[in-house]
Amino acid sequence: MEKSYYPKEACGVFGIFGHPEAATLTYLGIYALQHRGQESAGIVASDGKRLRQHRALGLVNDIFREDVLKRLTGNSAIGHVRYSTLGDTSLANAQPVKVDYLRGSLAVCHNGNVVNALPLREELEQRGSIFTTTSDSEIIIHLIAHDEDDELTVAIPNALKHLEGAYSVLFLEENRLLAARDPHGWRPLCLGTLGNAFVVASETCAFDLVGATYERDIEPGEIVEITARGVKSFRPFEAVKPAMCIFELVYFSRPDSYIFGRGVHEARKTLGVGLAREEEPGFAADMVIAVPDSSNSAALGYAEESGIPFELGIIRSHYIGRTFIEPEQRIRAFGTRLKYNPVRDLIAGKSLVIVDDSIVRGTTSRKIIDIVRNAGAGEIHLRISCPPWRWPCFYGIDTPTREELIGSRLEVDEIARYIGVDSLKYLSLGGLRRAVGGDVLTEEGVAERFCSACFTGDYPTPIYEQFAKDMMTPRLFGDKMF
Numbered sequence: 001m002e003k004s005y006y007p008k009e010a011c012g013v014f015g016i017f018g019h020p021e022a023a024t025l026t027y028l029g030i031y032a033l034q035h036r037g038q039e040s041a042g043i044v045a046s047d048g049k050r051l052r053q054h055r056a057l058g059l060v061n062d063i064f065r066e067d068v069l070k071r072l073t074g075n076s077a078i079g080h081v082r083y084s085t086l087g088d089t090s091l092a093n094a095q096p097v098k099v100d101y102l103r104g105s106l107a108v109c110h111n112g113n114v115v116n117a118l119p120l121r122e123e124l125e126q127r128g129s130i131f132t133t134t135s136d137s138e139i140i141i142h143l144i145a146h147d148e149d150d151e152l153t154v155a156i157p158n159a160l161k162h163l164e165g166a167y168s169v170l171f172l173e174e175n176r177l178l179a180a181r182d183p184h185g186w187r188p189l190c191l192g193t194l195g196n197a198f199v200v201a202s203e204t205c206a207f208d209l210v211g212a213t214y215e216r217d218i219e220p221g222e223i224v225e226i227t228a229r230g231v232k233s234f235r236p237f238e239a240v241k242p243a244m245c246i247f248e249l250v251y252f253s254r255p256d257s258y259i260f261g262r263g264v265h266e267a268r269k270t271l272g273v274g275l276a277r278e279e280e281p282g283f284a285a286d287m288v289i290a291v292p293d294s295s296n297s298a299a300l301g302y303a304e305e306s307g308i309p310f311e312l313g314i315i316r317s318h319y320i321g322r323t324f325i326e327p328e329q330r331i332r333a334f335g336t337r338l339k340y341n342p343v344r345d346l347i348a349g350k351s352l353v354i355v356d357d358s359i360v361r362g363t364t365s366r367k368i369i370d371i372v373r374n375a376g377a378g379e380i381h382l383r384i385s386c387p388p389w390r391w392p393c394f395y396g397i398d399t400p401t402r403e404e405l406i407g408s409r410l411e412v413d414e415i416a417r418y419i420g421v422d423s424l425k426y427l428s429l430g431g432l433r434r435a436v437g438g439d440v441l442t443e444e445g446v447a448e449r450f451c452s453a454c455f456t457g458d459y460p461t462p463i464y465e466q467f468a469k470d471m472m473t474p475r476l477f478g479d480k481m482f
């Protein structure tokens with residue numbers, strides 16, 4: 001519900017090898033991934049001899065015009081959309097990052113956050129590296145440049161072994177595309193085909209737009225090399241406990257995508273089913289409505305399981321730009337009203353179950369409830385399709401500080417009072433894990449496959465003090481700070 005301050009995804013990647021319209025298809029690929037980052041976008045294309053690049057601040061459709069794409073000639077390309085979680089919003093930090101160095105040219109783009117980026121950067125600077133951006137991609141490039149081995153399939157794993165944290169990363173050379181996913185597998189990365197060409201993307205919705213076929217996920221800890229000879233897979237890392245981001249399934253990825261081995265819409269419906277199953281016996285309401293669009297699937301699942309009819313009680317405007325002019329006479333909850341409007345005749349006098357995917361700071365949820373109440377709703381029962389968000393994310397999702405997360409400050413009944421609902425319930429952690437199929441049987445017993453640190457505070461890696469400060473979350477880490 002926190003759509004004015006909601007957690008923001010940090011980047012999407014797309015790559016293609018072996019297609020005469022590589023740059024145009026990459027443009028379409030990152031267009032489909034625009035929800036993963038709206039601050040900047042870029043494409044680097046290769047004609048086999050030279051890499052050409054275009055990057056800018058803004059949305060994909062505004063940046064890439066026909067004349068720009070025509071200049072990006074060649075049969076292979078990688079593209080990126082960015083929302084900054086680390087480093088500022090500047091053109092220098094837009095990706096892909098392209099360099100010319102001793103071994104030729106190389107372009108890199110990634111999705112995720114490297115938690116030991118700052119100590120690594122300091123170490124590299126002491127060894128003479130000069131940085132022009134604050135992006136993790138540049139750290140990866142310097143690590144590769146420092147490696148003694150000229151062969152990229154050796155230098156890349158050598159470089160990536162220094163990193164702790166989340167990265168799904170693409171590399172483009174003149175005649176080769178490589179894709180790597182960190183050993184924990186935080187961010188999704190998929191492999192597909194388009195005729196004789198190969199494609200990689202953060203989510204399969206990008207494959208659908210370019211007409212590609214999803215083949216499989218690139219596995220945690222896997223590096224894939226794509227050349228004119230085909231696809232070669234490497235697994236150079238020691239196996240570690242998987243930590244796929246559970247929030248990709250709850251909120252971030254598009255519902256029409258297929259990630260982590262399952263359809264996102266179907267996974268979200270299962271969350272709604274879980275929520276309905278956790279209701280007290282005898283609980284009743286007139287209708288289930290979603291805070292559109294990201295909660296639609298969970299609300300449908302809730303309605304199906306509970307037998308309470310699903311209705312379109314809140315309509316979302318898809319046409320708001322970045323700026324707007326507010327009338328001098330203040331309208332209550334104006335910013336939220338621009339985006340959401342209730343269907344008055346439908347909800348007046350009715351008891352509602354409103355399903356949403358998260359409460360971050362609580363301020364937007366409160367405004368939406370206010371709008372719905374003013375439209376005449378009777379009882380309002382808010383249901384959230386995941387547990388309370390109590391801890392910031394360090395693996396590539398932009399979240400506020402721990403102090404700003406309402407779930408870390410207040411108990412559930414206090415949050416309900418603050419937001420102004422008659423009842424508030426979150427999906428339990430067990431319910432969430434069951435719904436996404438989080439547990440797997442291993443030789444050691446049952447193991448969790450997903451990262452759920454934003455709910456539990458159990459971070460799968462150390463959190464470095466300097467990194468936490470850079471994320472502007474200097475307090476409340478206690479013994480979680482390393």
Ligand code: SF4
Pocket residue numbers: 186244245246247248392393394395396397451452453454455
């Ligand atoms: S902390 Fe939460 S948002 Fe961040 S990677 Fe883990 S599950 Fe995803």
